Amino acid sequence: MLVQIDDDGGVRTLTLNRPEALNAFNEALYDATTVALRDADADPDVAVVVLTGTGRAFSAGNDLVEMQARITDPDFQSGEHGFPGMIEALTALRKPLILAVNGLGVGIGATILGYADLVFMASNARLKCPFTSLGVAPEAASSYLLPRLIGRQNAAWMLLSSEWVDADEALRMGLAWKLCDPEDLMAEAGRHAAVLASRSIPSLMAVKETIVDPTRDAIAEAARREYAKFEVLLGSVANADALSDFAERKTQ
Template identity: 80%
Template sequence: MLVNIDDANGVRTVTLNRPEALNAFNEALYDATTIALRDADADPSVGVILLTGTGRAFSAGNDLVEMQARITDPDFQSGEYGFPGLIDTLTDLRKPLLLAVNGLGVGIGATILGYGDLVFMSSTARLKCPFTSLGVAPEAASSYLLPQLIGRQNAAWILMSSEWVDAQEAKEMGLAWRVCEPDDLLPEARKYAEVLASRPIPSLMAVKHTIVEPTRGEIAAAAKREYAQFEVLLGSAANADALAAFADRKD
């Protein structure tokens, strides 16, 4: 299973389960995660959604092998939902989303934090937005969400530098709410998730709606701008060189 599901005390834990690829998102994982989040949002027994990863990574971001295939393979098949479907689902979630970042978070594995209502990070976790090192544009509406969340200068550094940010730096910036020792990460995240899940679900959803609704139009507009820039840059000389270098390292 690409995604594991566990229910307890009104909390649905969705665990990315592609550890051999550091939970990198290929089309199949995008689809499986989208379906899992939509199902949790629609299930009346679920009050809170907790997303985490298996193994030493939260998610290594987009599967770069598939990214290269998207450019070079005329028969490449996109998933039913793909990346856009996941972003639309994250934007439209009505229930609280908690993230437990258990390890490396790269690309969408970092920008997804912008959609978290509460973010917990392992003390050994690190984040990177490698867009400039790949010669592409930001994604997941991060060009809007990160400045809103952590300020323009912190967002500019993360999005422009392609450098690592450790858990403590993420907390100081406001990307993470709690930093936990690795063995304490899931118990701590579940403890807080269960507190929220003990509250009336319609009230939880009302609070989230009033917080998120004013930003949904801005998120959609940012995503549209990013898609346009990504389309221009995908397959450019810088992007092709970066993907070729990655492929060489894999061989």
């Protein structure tokens, strides 16, 4: 099962489950996560959604082998929902979303933090937005969400540099709300999720709607700008070289 689903007292925990690929998102995982988010949103018994990963990674981002196939394979098949579907599901989610970042988060594994209501991060976790090192544009409306969340200069450094940000720096920037010892991460995220789940679900949804609704149009516009830039740069010399280097390292 690509996304493990566990319910406990109004808290639904979704666990990305491709540990052999560091929970990198291929089309199948995008589809499974989209469906899981939509199902949690529609379930009247679910008050809070927690998202985490199996193994040593939260998510290594886009599956770069599949990204290269998108460029080189004329028969490449996109998923039913794919990346756009998951972003739409995150944007439309009416229930509070808690992220428990258990390990490295790269690409969408970092930019997804912009959709969270609360982020708990293991003290040994780290984040990277590798877009410039891959020769592509930002994604997931991060060009809008990150400056809004952590300020222009912090966002510029993350999006422009392709450098790692450790957990302490993520906390300082405001990307993470609380740092936890790795062994305490899920218990701490679960404890806070249970507090929220003890409240009225319609009230939780009303609070989230009043926070998020003013941003939804701007998120959609930012995503459209990013998709347009991404399509131009995908398969460019810089991108093709980066993907080729990655493929060679995988086979060594």
